[in-house]
Amino acid sequence: MNATNPNSELRIQNSEIIRVLLIEDSPGYAEIVQIMLDKIADARFEVVCARRLAEGLECLSAGGIDVVLLDLKLPDSRGIDTFDRVYAQAPRVPIIVLTVTDNDGMAVGAVKKGAQDYLIKDQVDVKLLVQAIRYAIERKRVEEDLKETNVFLRNILDSSSSISIIYNDLEGKILFWNKGAENMFGYKAEEVVGRCKADILYPEDDEETQKTIVGIRSFIVSNKQEISCEVREVTKAGHPLWINLTCSPRLDEKDYVVGILGIGEDITVRKWTEGAWISSEARLRTIIQHDVDAIIIVDRKGIMRFINPAAEILFGRKKEGLEGKSFGFPVVPGEKAEIDIVRKGGEIAVAEMRTVETEWDKEPAYLVSIRDITERKRMEEELRQSEDRAKAQYRGIPIPTYTWRKVGGNFVLTDYNKAAEEITQGKMSDLLGKNVEDVYPDAPEIVGDLSRCLQQKILIKRQTQPKPGKTSKYFDCTYVYVPPDHVMVHVEDITKEKEIDRMKSELISNVSHELRTPLTTIKEGISLVFDGSLGTINADQKASLAIAKQDIDRLARLINDLLDISKIEAGRMEVKKSSVVISSLAEEVLFSFQNQAGKKHIRLKTRLNRTLPPLYIDPDKISQVLANLISNGIKFTPENGSITVGVKDKGKEVEISVADTGVGISQDNIARLFDRFSQFNRVYGPGERGTGLGLAISKEIVEMHGGRISVESEVGKGSTFTFSLPQVSQDEIFREYLTNGLREAAEKNCPLSFVVVRMKNIEKIERGRTGEKVFEILQEIEGLIARTLRRKSDIVSRYTYGGIVMAILMDTAKKDAQSVKERIRQAIEAEMQEKRWPKDIELFLGVVTYPDDAKDEAELINKISQGFWVDEITGERAAQGGKDG
């Protein structure tokens, strides 16, 4: 059983309870999320629901939330503001945005502002939801760790007040400037960050320093090694300083030098001691007395003759205990050595020792200067560790992950993690440094996704299909932008889930077949007796069969509804959108109830807006919603009442309402109205009974379309159900078709053809007539084309620019598209004649094919809207053609 457990792949890493805060105003959707999460066997979720933003913020402030699922549209807050407020309340909790559509860019905006991910409601299934939650928590953890590491590092760097730490890029532009540098040079960080180092620190006239700096840079770039030297720099006040500068390269994953980290120590005094001949021992003594470095004078026999206060501190002993004793370290003039010093408490300090020859008490001696570099060493170690830590986190992500870096116009593989190594069985190292085209020669879409991710700084998701002869697997790819020029790609094998999905839908289809077949036989068997086809029966027999028949019908409806619900749950409810005039559809559905309403003397009324442009919806599904609402209305409205269907323009949305004068619904019941199997006001006795699923399904369908459904009701007066559907412009729809079509064509490596009909003289036609007339003609052409097309995948679309209607034909070569064009032409000519379109109309027909005529979206749009015209039909010609034929 385990092997087929659909959720076995959905393991969440830790076995702790994950507390999910769901901020969502629709109780139905909240319930679906709850149900989905309950299905996960290996992880436990505790879902806290908030219906309003205020409630959600309260829950967050109480703490203990692991992840937030956030609907941006709430009763008390709408749009990106909703996200901002949640993020402000709990910046450390990962947020996943729920949205009905990603067209408005709001969800992407939220991701840019720090949301971990977004989910489109009608596309969410168990797998996707869990994956999103898992990624979000993991990603947030890594982000927070990195942020913490950064703060930690900055603290270390700033805490060293006597050492300057400056980080600059290869052009010398200062990117980091610590407290030590502020103390040493007198410039505040904000004064210098972003400026060029050479303009600030090196005296203009000092050619030698300039040369040294250039030398350091070229050494580092070519050798990628640390280098130390002594340079003369200048403070803000203009005082010269001698700095012992240790420069080390910062390398990226591909071993390119991207910056130089300079650690500087002030050695002005020491330099001076070395450089100038100190004649007077007293003067030397004063100088070294105040040096920050530990200075010890050692005579030729190795005996310590003088100890300065800094040395006392370094060794942790008083000078009385040291002077006259043997120094213990080998002393070689002119050399630099690293030594370990054991302090009084046994603590070990690392120090750097330099020796110069001098004179003491008229005798030759050594001046040994020792600098405590423990702190610097510790910092270097911390730096290394934090990098290791970030690397370990990256490598440990359980999903195969690859990092690409943009180099010129291409992307180069710079890193990959352990999971990636495992699935390729150690072949990954050969691919490091290779271009994306060499690594994936068959997947041209990857470069596009990488570029888009980098350019727009957004998260991109793509599911890849199996490629015949290459791979039989499905992959879920997530592209994550990593500043400044990297893209991290998570690639998860979802073949198993896909297979399970397929099995699920097969099961649904089989069950439906198996249930319906016997039901059909039972129904027909009873009907035959009932309607007297097999001989007369008496009234009691007939009444008994009538009851059986009614319940069989109810059973059939229940099976259909259950199938719908299970399709929705499995994410398999297909929405096949096309352009639909909603007022006509509403009217059509309403009057199909004429008979049923007539029996109860219920009047059917409409309040329609007929000038609305068509909506982009699934006509069958929306009919189902309307039919459900209307039949409920009739059911709960007493005799002589009325049902009114209304369609209202609300700008971005269209509002459709079904109002009845029925019994009404109490406030208590409204809350549960859209839940499954909730039935109220049931009337006992004969009559059609509901399944209790109608409203739940309706709600799902409306939400799949990016709309919402609600009800207002007063007991005894009636109820009004209202649902909204978004208005999308024709061009937006066309763009969606185009983008999806091109992606599919590229993936399947097949042609994509457009048969374009363009009203050439649209301005002229419009001038003479109302806009409605032109719209009507375009509408008719659209209908004609739709009737000409034969395959399910064929689409009719509009592009308002220049009055264009077109057929989009997937997997169709130019030659085949030409014959479709012929069919369309014949259909239009016949219609022109019959409908008597204006005679001055001029239509152009043409075929544009990808990849023959255009290689990308922009080029396609250009070709479609600009030209490529072969055929011409005019009202005149069609009329003549009609006479001839």
Next chain:
Amino acid sequence: MDKKRILVVDDEPNFVRVVQLRLEAAGYEVLVAFDGMQGVSTAHKEKPDLIILDIMMPAMHGHRVCEALKKSARTWTIPIIYLTAKGSKEDEELAYKLGAEHFLTKPYDPQVLLETIKKALDPGTQLEKAEKRSS
């Protein structure tokens, strides 16, 4: 006038029997076949006036039966009505593409079935179809 002959092709014996009762009650003569292969051979031998066809059947799938009948010179004029529990959009589209006249789903409404049969058998419809083919 002679009784019109209808061939019912379905692998569910119970279903075939009730449909047979229904059609006979409505005045048709009924032939039956319990799988696709039998359906094709009966259609060839008997040349019925109309065929009622299921999709999911052993030996030969309904769509393949339809395709075979519509390709054969002897049977292509016989109107075919799909009557199936597998009522997906894809099936419906494919059925019409293969040349079927109507597509009904189980459980069916007896009145609708009888009206559909009447329409398919109507000489006017038949004539129109023949014209379409020859043009």
